[in-house]
Every structure is written in structure tokens, then in C-alpha cells.
Amino acid sequence: xxxxxxxxxxxxxxxxxxxxxxxxxxxxxxxxxxxxxxxxxxxxxxxxxxxxxxxxxxxxxxxxxxxxxxxxxxxxxxxxxxxxxxxxxxxxxxxxxxxxxxxxxxxxxxxxxxxxx
Amino acid sequence: xxxxxxxxxxxxxxxxxxxxxxxxxxxxxxxxxxxxxxxxxxxxxxxxxxxxxxxxxxxxxxxxxxxxxxxxxxxxxxxxxxxxxxxxxxxxxxxxxxxxxxxxxxxxxxxx
Numbered sequence: 001x002x003x004x005x006x007x008x009x010x011x012x013x014x015x016x017x018x019x020x021x022x023x024x025x026x027x028x029x030x031x032x033x034x035x036x037x038x039x040x041x042x043x044x045x046x047x048x049x050x051x052x053x054x055x056x057x058x059x060x061x062x063x064x065x066x067x068x069x070x071x072x073x074x075x076x077x078x079x080x081x082x083x084x085x086x087x088x089x090x091x092x093x094x095x096x097x098x099x100x101x102x103x104x105x106x107x108x109x110x111x112x113x114x115x116x117x
Numbered sequence: 118x119x120x121x122x123x124x125x126x127x128x129x130x131x132x133x134x135x136x137x138x139x140x141x142x143x144x145x146x147x148x149x150x151x152x153x154x155x156x157x158x159x160x161x162x163x164x165x166x167x168x169x170x171x172x173x174x175x176x177x178x179x180x181x182x183x184x185x186x187x188x189x190x191x192x193x194x195x196x197x198x199x200x201x202x203x204x205x206x207x208x209x210x211x212x213x214x215x216x217x218x219x220x221x222x223x224x225x226x227x228x229x
Contacts (some may be wrong), residue, residue, distance in 0.1 A: 034216055043206060044161070044219045057214075071197055093160060097215060105151060108160040 001018035002028045002098050005058055006109025021112045022080045023094035030096040035042040035069065038091040038111075049079045083099055119144040119211040123220025132227050136197055138223045140207035141189040149210035151217070152181060152201045161206060165192070166180045197227045 004027045013019050017043040023033055031052045036044040048069055049057045049093025055071035081088055093111040118143040120143040126146040130136045142150075153161035167174045167181045167190065172180050178197075183190040194201055 029152075032215065043222045044220065046216055049214065049216055091158070095217065099215075105163060105166060110160050111158070113158065 002026075002104070003109045004030070004033075004094060004096055004107050006094055006112060009110060010111055012116070013114070013117075015085055015116055016083055017081055018082045019084055019114060021081075021092055021094075021114075022040075022100040023077050023079075023096075023109045025096055026074045028096075028098065029074035030099075031074060032097060032115070033071060033080050034095040034106075035067075036095065037079075038093065044093065047057040047079075051104045053078075081114065084114070086116045087114045087116055118214065119147055119209050119218040121209050121218050121220040123207050124225060125223060126221060127224045127226070129228060130197055131210045132199060134197055136192075136194045136225055136227075137200070138192045138207070138225070139219045140191070140206055140209075140214060140220045141187075142209040142218075143178060143188065144209070144211060144213075145185070145188060146212045147209040148212050149183070149191045150183060150206050152179075153206045153208065155206060155222075156203055156212055164205075195223075199227050199229055201225060 007022050007023045027047045033050045037047050038044045046059050047062045050069045050071040052071045058064045071077040094109040095106050097106050123140045130205045151166035152162050152164050155161045160216045165181050166178050167183050180193040208217045
């Protein structure tokens with residue numbers, strides 16, 4: 001089946017540094033990738049929608065200058081958390097819709113556990 | 118945009134009994150409603166889904182019903198087993214933005 005590979009699976013960084021998370025679609029092309037954040041015991045909250053070759057669409061309340069999204073190719077989307085702070089510690093997960101929205105459902109990356117110390 | 122409400126937030130049932138989780142959505146244009154099971158620290162795993170042109174779907178012990186008029190859908194798990202213990206999320210596809218909007222989640226505990 002369609003797979004999205006997400007790396008790293010976990011990362012610990014110092015406060016003030018930046019962290020990049022990558023999501024690659026391995027056997028399909030993803031023109032759109034969705035980035036979610038999940039705090040402990042909470043739901044998946046959509047942060048932004050990344051679109052290949054154009055600017056990402058951010059959800060209300062998400063700082064676009066802090067969470068940089070790049071979708072430079074049909075198989076790679078990246079999320080960079082800039083100037084990370086402890087409150088950014090969370091589980092970040094990407095997702096892509098299959099078959100261009102024509103009934104294929106969604107596939108998810110394995111997630112990245114970010115801990116900012 | 119779409120908004121999904123999920124209840125209950127926690128559910129405890131005896132092994133062998135049935136469990137029901139309910140969700141409501143706000144956008145009548147939404148057309149795809151998946152249910153996910155999530156283990157701690159893992160990606161959501163699709164367990165069943167339903168599209169807006171269908172009222173009910175069943176897969177062994179799991180079933181989903183959809184009431185488009187009332188804009189609600191439900192997950193039914195019969196003959197529950199300890200391995201069914203997990204967090205379950207419903208979701209609805211916002212047809213306009215093509216994004217998946219999740220409910221708040223239900224922590225299901227199956228008591229032996």
C-alpha cells in the first residue's frame with residue numbers, strides 16, 4: 001500500500017534551536033500533505049496543509065513563521081520548527097490523501113516525537 | 118470549516134460486551150468518515166470508514182453507521198476483547214479543503 005515515510009521518529013533539541021521533520025511519499029505522488037500536532041492525551045490538530053510548488057495553508061492560530069513548511073517536490077514535504085521552545089514539545093505527524101481524493105483514504109507517517117529541553 | 122464532536126471521552130466495558138462511540142459533524146458537504154485506532158506514540162490505524170452515499174458498513178466485529186440528515190456517525194464494536202483497548206478517533210473529510218478533521222478521541226478500556 002501507499003506509504004509515507006517520516007523522519008526522524010524522535011528528536012530532542014535545545015530551546016532556541018530549529019528542528020526539521022521530513023515526510024516522503026514512497027510509492028505515490030503527494031501534491032498535498034497535511035501536518036498535524038498531537039499533545040499528550042489530546043486529538044490530532046491540523047497545523048497546516050502543504051501544497052507542492054506553492055505556499056502552505058496554515059490553520060488559524062498556527063504561526064507560519066515558526067512552523068516553516070516546504071513542499072518542493074511531489075514526494076517530499078518538510079516541517080521546520082524554528083526557535084523551538086518547551087511548549088513545542090509534541091507528537092508531529094504528516095498525512096497524505098490517496099488517489100487525489102477519489103476514494104483512497106489517507107495514509108499517515110509514523111510520527112515524530114519532539115522534545116525541547 | 119468542518120467541526121467534529123466525539124463522545125464519550127472515556128468508555129469502559131466488560132469483555133464480550135458491545136461498545137458504541139458517537140460523532141457529530143457540522144459540514145453537510147463532508148463526504149468521507151473514517152475511524153482510527155491509535156496506540157500510544159503510534160500513527161492512527163484505519164479500522165473502518167464510510168462514505169456519504171452509504172448508511173452502514175460492517176467488517177466482522179466492527180460496524181459504522183452514518184445519518185446524513187442528523188450529521189452524525191457511530192462506531193460499534195461487538196464482542197469486545199482486551200486488545201480492543203485503545204484510543205479511537207473519528208474524523209470527517211472537509212470536502213472544500215480536502216483535509217481530515219478529527220474528533221476529540223475516546224479512550225476505550227475493555228475489562229476482563
